Amino acid sequence: xxxxxxxxxxxxxxxxxxxxxxxxxxxxxxxxxxxxxxxxxxxxxxxxxxxxxxxxxxxxxxxxxxxxxxxxxxxxxxxxxxxxxxxxxxxxxxxxxxxxxxxxxxxxxxxxxxxxxxxxxxxxxxxxxxxxxxxxxxxxxxxxxxxxxxxxxxxxxxxxxxxxxxxxxxxxxxxxxxxxxxxxxxxxxxxxxxxxxxxxxxxxxxxxxxxxxxxxxxxxxxxxxxxxxxxxxxxxxxxxxxxxxxx
Amino acid sequence: xxxxxxxxxxxxxxxxxxxxxxxxxxxxxxxxxxxxxxxxxxxxxxxxxxxxxxxxxxxxxxxxxxxxxxxxxxxxxxxxxxxxxxxxxxxxxxxxxxxxxxxxxxxxxxxxxxxxxxxxxxxxxxxxxxxxxxxxxxxxxxxxxxxxxxxxxxxxxxxx
Numbered sequence: 301x302x303x304x305x306x307x308x309x310x311x312x313x314x315x316x317x318x319x320x321x322x323x324x325x326x327x328x329x330x331x332x333x334x335x336x337x338x339x340x341x342x343x344x345x346x347x348x349x350x351x352x353x354x355x356x357x358x359x360x361x362x363x364x365x366x367x368x369x370x371x372x373x374x375x376x377x378x379x380x381x382x383x384x385x386x387x388x389x390x391x392x393x394x395x396x397x398x399x400x401x402x403x404x405x406x407x408x409x410x411x412x413x414x415x416x417x418x419x420x421x422x423x424x425x426x427x428x429x430x431x432x433x434x435x436x437x438x439x440x441x442x443x444x445x446x447x448x449x450x451x452x453x454x455x456x457x458x459x460x461x462x463x464x465x466x467x468x469x470x471x472x473x474x475x476x477x478x479x480x481x482x483x484x485x486x487x488x489x490x491x492x493x494x495x496x497x498x499x500x501x502x503x504x505x506x507x508x509x510x511x512x513x514x515x516x517x518x519x520x521x522x523x524x525x526x527x528x529x530x531x532x533x534x535x536x537x538x539x540x541x542x543x544x545x546x547x
Numbered sequence: 548x549x550x551x552x553x554x555x556x557x558x559x560x561x562x563x564x565x566x567x568x569x570x571x572x573x574x575x576x577x578x579x580x581x582x583x584x585x586x587x588x589x590x591x592x593x594x595x596x597x598x599x600x601x602x603x604x605x606x607x608x609x610x611x612x613x614x615x616x617x618x619x620x621x622x623x624x625x626x627x628x629x630x631x632x633x634x635x636x637x638x639x640x641x642x643x644x645x646x647x648x649x650x651x652x653x654x655x656x657x658x659x660x661x662x663x664x665x666x667x668x669x670x671x672x673x674x675x676x677x678x679x680x681x682x683x684x685x686x687x688x689x690x691x692x693x694x695x696x697x698x699x700x701x702x703x704x705x706x707x
Binding site for chain 2: 539
């Protein structure tokens, strides 16, 4: 009986050893692969912001292009903007490593996201996209409840610029009182000159296909990476960029 | 045995999907690292682990899946391998259910990039877990039956 018990103990010991060995090999392989030091690619000098009149940020000649499909009313998009895209813009975009392109992908489930995209696009046309993007994401919790985002747009721009943006919003369902758009159905309005660009972004997203927001994809040396959906932290994204830049 | 081999093959495919280079890239250490960092983004999107932990899991899990797949197919210590597989799949499934319940719209990451986490992926992974549980139970039952059929060593010695 004792011999049988020893025999069984030996088998359990061998099985456990094999399991431990497999775990150890997995850890070692991952560790060895990533143990090599990363050599940062030399940062290119930041070019003049030639894309001020669009929704892109950084130098067009940056080695990496990151395209983000987002919805101004989506909480994960706000999280991505505040925790990841802001540090990205301050670092890799500012240093000419990444060219960041924003694409609108307002989801039908969000009542005011289409209108928010219009405001942002109108601001982009006069070169103030970044300010409106920040104002909309920073105050998302408030305006997504009542749809009144106009005051945040107004607060983020100078009176002159706001007038220019408001003029571009003409025909987009803005009421005579100028407080709240008549149409907040999340649909393109007939006669709104801004909707063509939004619809173009949506069509591009559907072709990828984008199934949720935020979704992003990358291009490095002409090769596409992704798409991938959901929030990603700056630390993880930075590791990915560093890896691309060492290739 | 067939179920164990099927499960092993699925793990090999899952590991390959995570390790394979992105389209247009050849196999190289750099290409594998890039693929693993793409996978790290998917692990991170579950919002369950810290950034460093998500990175660590992404860098080791595909190799673990690869070795586990080979172990399952080899048939060595079947009880241990199937039990480990069941525990791993139960972990995956519970994380996926949690994410789905939270309403997070992310990629599954189960078989490489681009697969949206939804009802279909939950049904598929739930089925895999059910298969794994069945195989584990069978492996334990089989080993018990084999143990009963072998005469105990002391009795066998006495009978000589």
